[in-house]
Amino acid sequence: MTFTSGNLRDQIVTATGASDGEYDVDGIVEEIVEKHGAVDIETLDTDEFWAIVGKHATA
Template identity: 55%
Template sequence: MGIQDIRDHVTTATEASDGTYDVDAIVTEIGETYGYDADPEQIPGEEYWEIVGKHADPVA
């Protein structure tokens, strides 16, 4: 795993969700929290989606 793998995973997950997300900020937080070699599939779902939720763009 590497940063591009994390980015690909986050992009796929957020494209399947309503709203828009700051993918760069999500990738950075995952990398800083779990390491840039982390496998996003191994991050507990609740923690993963909490990180994603923090970087959701507010609805105008």
């Protein structure tokens, strides 16, 4: 099965839904895809992932 940006978006929704705050999920997806391609978030460095998420906080 091919991992797609849709799969990535679903993972981000799950991860951010379990944390406080609101986030621009599409912006997070776009930044990750630009830097790494459509990848499973488990393959990213945890600190890098949450830094990207933090940059896209909306509330």
